[in-house]
Amino acid sequence: MAYLITFRCYGTWLHGDERGSVDDRHNQWGAPLLESDARLSRRRLRSMRSQRVSLDAAQRECVQQVLGEVARHRRWTIHAVNALSNRVHVVVTAVDDVNVEKIMSAFKAWSTRRLREQSLVSAQSPIWSEGGSTRYLWNEDSIQAACHYVTNQTDTTEPEALARAEGRTALADASGSVGHSRHTIHYKLRNHDLNNPYRDVEVWASPQEIDDFARDGFLVRHQVLSSDQIESMKAAVDEVAAADARQEVGSSRRFGGHFLRHLLEKHAAFHPLISCEALISVARAMLGPQIQMRGLTARISFPDQPNQETHWHFHQRLIPEPTPPFFMRPQSIDCLIYLDDADDKNGPLCVVPGSHNWTDRDLAGDDWSEKPGQQTLRVPAGTAVMCHGALWHRALPTTPEGTVRRLLILGFGACWLRPSIYGTKPEKSLIEPLLENADEPTRELLGAAGWM
Numbered sequence: 001m002a003y004l005i006t007f008r009c010y011g012t013w014l015h016g017d018e019r020g021s022v023d024d025r026h027n028q029w030g031a032p033l034l035e036s037d038a039r040l041s042r043r044r045l046r047s048m049r050s051q052r053v054s055l056d057a058a059q060r061e062c063v064q065q066v067l068g069e070v071a072r073h074r075r076w077t078i079h080a081v082n083a084l085s086n087r088v089h090v091v092v093t094a095v096d097d098v099n100v101e102k103i104m105s106a107f108k109a110w111s112t113r114r115l116r117e118q119s120l121v122s123a124q125s126p127i128w129s130e131g132g133s134t135r136y137l138w139n140e141d142s143i144q145a146a147c148h149y150v151t152n153q154t155d156t157t158e159p160e161a162l163a164r165a166e167g168r169t170a171l172a173d174a175s176g177s178v179g180h181s182r183h184t185i186h187y188k189l190r191n192h193d194l195n196n197p198y199r200d201v202e203v204w205a206s207p208q209e210i211d212d213f214a215r216d217g218f219l220v221r222h223q224v225l226s227s228d229q230i231e232s233m234k235a236a237v238d239e240v241a242a243a244d245a246r247q248e249v250g251s252s253r254r255f256g257g258h259f260l261r262h263l264l265e266k267h268a269a270f271h272p273l274i275s276c277e278a279l280i281s282v283a284r285a286m287l288g289p290q291i292q293m294r295g296l297t298a299r300i301s302f303p304d305q306p307n308q309e310t311h312w313h314f315h316q317r318l319i320p321e322p323t324p325p326f327f328m329r330p331q332s333i334d335c336l337i338y339l340d341d342a343d344d345k346n347g348p349l350c351v352v353p354g355s356h357n358w359t360d361r362d363l364a365g366d367d368w369s370e371k372p373g374q375q376t377l378r379v380p381a382g383t384a385v386m387c388h389g390a391l392w393h394r395a396l397p398t399t400p401e402g403t404v405r406r407l408l409i410l411g412f413g414a415c416w417l418r419p420s421i422y423g424t425k426p427e428k429s430l431i432e433p434l435l436e437n438a439d440e441p442t443r444e445l446l447g448a449a450g451w452m
């Protein structure tokens with residue numbers, strides 16, 4: 001059996017980090033991750049026994065050598081190893097029945113011992129964080145993909161998480177997006193009429209994040225909008241709300257607030273989303289190269305009104321029972337883009353990781369209960385939570401101390417999937433003029449091309 005093992009230097013991956021973390025009570029498969037909590041992260045940072053460890057070149061070299069020695073001694077095979085300043089990745093095969101946790105423990109223990117023997121670290125200070133990540137690699141393809149991932153990791157591939165762990169603010173680049181790690185997918189479109197063209201997608205996420213999205217059904221993307229974009233989109237939401245003659249108001253206990261549909265058709269302030277690679281490229285990594293936007297909706301929630309929370313729900317209920325042999329499951333992604341903070345005052349988002357795979361389970365129409373494994377996401381304005389359409393989720397209640405919360409919901413689907421059915425398109429379209437000079441991927445994105 002082969003494994004991808006990652007363990008981290010002391011103090012570089014703290015409980016409370018936004019990706020979620022595990023401790024002794026949260027390390028079973030399917031158990032809730034510890035909730036993201038900046039305060040918890042900062043508390044841990046203060047209670048650390050010593051400084052955050054950063055490995056220099058000599059230390060990294062030593063660690064890589066030790067891993068090779070341990071593997072030779074135990075007759076394990078290392079396919080790829082990469083010791084970075086803050087973490088170590090290794091792809092390893094063990095023929096015997098050894099537990100992967102034991103493999104990781106051996107690597108960590110022997111590295112510590114050698115680093116100390118060679119006086120490359122002080123005798124007492126901790127070097128590694130507790131635990132680590134262990135992934136099973138089931139076949140040759142996944143081993144190769146893991147090796148590719150490991151060898152391409154650099155010290156700059158996760159500035160975001162580290163910055164947050166240390167309470168710093170990650171710097172946004174000109175496009176408003178923090179330094180997401182990237183990789184390229186070389187897609188073949190497989191259409192002999194077009195001579196089987198290739199299309200490269202530079203994905204603004206690591207392969208690991210794409211795997212996490214597939215497993216959990218959601219992925220949090222920080223700072224996908226610049227502060228200018230947040231302000232102009234907030235103003236545009238208010239403008240469209242004021243101009244909408246027949247406002248769609250959620251009236252039942254479920255889904256209070258105002259809904260505004262077809263926003264790309266209604267206000268050009270939303271058009272930066274048409275080139276928002278931080279979201280589009282990830283959608284192409286999940287759904288394939290030929291995707292379209294299924295609609296852009298805003299939901300405005302108010303601090304001083306009831307019914308601003310939602311019951312548990314998901315956005316697709318199209319799988320019949322029994323499932324016919326040729327049935328094609330509709331898969332879509334809804335990006336919840338917060339223009340105002342989603343915190344405890346404004347009503348955070350609650351999700352059940354992995355629930356997008358529960359194709360045989362139903363949700364009652366009026367379910368407000370706590371769910372095992374639920375995770376509460378508190379995110380600042382400018383953050384997008386990318387969710388599989390079938391992910392179980394709900395918005396928690398707003399409070400009188402909060403503010404108006406403007407949320408954009410941007411859908412992605414395969415280019416042949418129907419767009420969202422809600423609302424009425426305005427007569428004058430702001431999208432049609434954009435199609436004239438658009439390239440093929442953009443025409444697909446805007447729903448005007450891409451199917452036979």
Ligand SMILES: [Fe+2]
Nearest residue numbers: 313314315393
């Ligand atoms: Fe929803």
